[in-house]
Amino acid sequence: MHGRIATARVRPGAADQVAEGWRSLLSVYADADAFRGMVSLHDQDADVAVTLTLWESAAAADAAVEPLRAASLAVFADLLLEPPSIATYDVLLDARGPIGSAPGGQVQDG
Numbered sequence: 001m002h003g004r005i006a007t008a009r010v011r012p013g014a015a016d017q018v019a020e021g022w023r024s025l026l027s028v029y030a031d032a033d034a035f036r037g038m039v040s041l042h043d044q045d046a047d048v049a050v051t052l053t054l055w056e057s058a059a060a061a062d063a064a065v066e067p068l069r070a071a072s073l074a075v076f077a078d079l080l081l082e083p084p085s086i087a088t089y090d091v092l093l094d095a096r097g098p099i100g101s102a103p104g105g106q107v108q109d110g
Contacts, residue, residue, distance in 0.1 A: 001036060001091035002055045004065070008076075008084035010049045015042045018049050021075040028071050029053070034060030037096065047081075054091065061088075 010018055022040045029035050036054040043050075055061035073080075 001094060002058045002061050003089045003091050004053045004055065004061060005087045005089070006051045006053075006084040007087075008049050009081040010042075010047050010076075010079050011081060012047050014047070014079045015044060015049075017079055018042060018076070021072075021079065022051065025068075025072060025075055029068060032064040032068065034064050054094070058088065058090075 019040065019042075022038065026038070029038060034056040036056060038054070039052045041050040041052075042048070053061075055064070073083075
């Protein structure tokens with residue numbers, strides 16, 4: 001599994017709008033075959049938003065990311081103070097949800 005972390009400074013007080021923007025994009029991301037999940041975080045003191053997207057593989061993410069990036073930038077254009085920085089990682093462990101629950105909640109090695 002592969003993770004991409006996008007970090008961006010956002011307009012002060014825009015946390016709810018950022019969350020709504022990601023909600024509006026979830027179906028677009030979910031339609032990508034390689035997409036495995038998303039977590040969006042916000043630091044209100046620093047006005048920084050961090051989003052982790054999870055993908056089946058780096059190659060699959062690379063194939064899906066460009067159209068999704070364009071859609072994301074269109075949604076967030078008025079909220080970002082600067083373009084997001086993107087970092088990519090191999091997932092070593094996935095422990096989302098309660099351990100032993102449905103497939104998304106089981107511990108999986110990357």
